[in-house]
Amino acid sequence: MIRFEQVVKRFRRQQVLKGVELEIGRGDRVALVGSNGAGKTTFIRCLLGEYTCQGRVLVKGLDPREQRHEVLSRIGFVPQLPPPLKMPVHQLIRFSASLSSADPERMEAVALRLGLDPARFRHQPFVKLSGGQKQKLLISIALGREVELLVLDEPAANLDPEARAIFFELLAERQERTAMIISSHRLDEVAALVNRVIEMDQGVVVLDDRVEDAVSLSSRLECRIELIRADQAFARSIEAWGFAPLEGGATWQGSVAGPDRLRFLGMLSRYAGVLRGIEMRERQAEAREAGCELSA
């Protein structure tokens, strides 16, 4: 679906992409990882036809620079930094839907699922929304379109755990028919979402590997956490994940989105000193028999 043939991008004397050679197929969900300055954003901008470059970039055999409309009609994009647009929410939705011949109500429905009520923020300028709300709206616009490729630059960075879980569900609904490129500078943020990892460093692809694809994007884990004693700092962190206290705050119960398990365990690791027990069990009926049970 996507071909990069010896793609070189220079900014004056600095070579940012150094002959990138890559092929990405329809079923691929790619984690594009690398440190700052690795060339991830430049890669994405070349793919979107926003940068001119040497070599060839092809999306379904088409040049994104020359055949912008045909190519970009097939791509949904969520940038890392939301643009400072002053237009109100409803206008941004209408404008994007109109340009991409999509149904604005479908975008609004996605926003509602993510916990952003477009009717409530209808007249609110986009730039005045919170970071999380902006992210939700941009995701809604990208996922509310019928596209064949999703390019997501740190898409879930500003989302709360509940919205992240729904975001993963939305991706799961599309994974059969949509290729995805999810950029992040941390693999653990996106590892559970993808089946392929491409790592870039100083403008070259240094790793291109398949990853274990066992985690269902729509799965959820029922969790129960026991502490040695109630802890205020822990309470603040776990409440952000939507957990409820039992027994005066020494035990907590809630659920975590399957692809978020690594991130969740990362959060728990900060409080290893007060943990007595962790129980995580996959909820989905169709999920594999083997739930996971961990004890600390």
Add this chain to the structure above:
Amino acid sequence: MRHLWLTAYTDILESLRARWFMVYTGVFGGIIVLLFAFGLTESRIMGFTGLSRLMVIYIQLSMAILPVFVLVTTVRSVAGDREAGVFEYLLSLPVSLAAWFWGRIAGRFVVVFLPVFLAMVGAALWGVVVSGAEMPWDLFLYYTGLLMSLAWCFLGLGMLISSLARSADVAQGAAFVIWLVLLLFLDLILMGVMIKEHVPADLVVGLALANPLQVFRTATMMLFDPQLVLLGPSAYVILDHFGEAGYIAYALLYPLLLGTLFATFGYLWFRRSDLP
């Protein structure tokens, strides 16, 4: 074409919410209010009184303010949008570069021209309805045409600078320097010095005819001073070559053509360069 109008409409709405637009509208509205407040409609100069007098003053002030406002606000918002990531996101949507570029110009033209025009219309209505003055419609139409032409010229120049410059600061600096150079080459400033220094007359007149600010200024003078007495001997060159009607046509068409050339070059550069 639908995408072009959609982009223009969006640009208009974005501009209406911008602070620069409030200032811009306030300045032109304020000028009219001040001109009324200071009783310029009642005073007389070179035979001009009432609304004609007010319009003569207004157009001179517009010449000083309009170009720099159009230039600076255009380069700030267009180059600023690029820097802030607006281009990165909006140009990831399936809109053609032509629709995007020309749509933005169309939208911006509406927002830079309308406040100037509406201030003039407001003055005319106030003068006719409240003061019962006689409205010089020919003057009104001619000035409207000249202002449109001037606004388009500097809008095209602003879009060209925005396409060429990679940062808002560079774009703004370049816009200001260009405006300053054009201002310096008005007859009141460097032109006078050049004539005093015996620079060939053809070169001086050529520069005057190439400078859109000077073209505008001469054209506005021509209405209340058809023989261009104020210009001195160079008036003979202009009138001999163009005639009165010819020069008026030149003053209306030349800035339009220049603005279109600037905008076209800006578009061609924009199309072949990095977008964000």
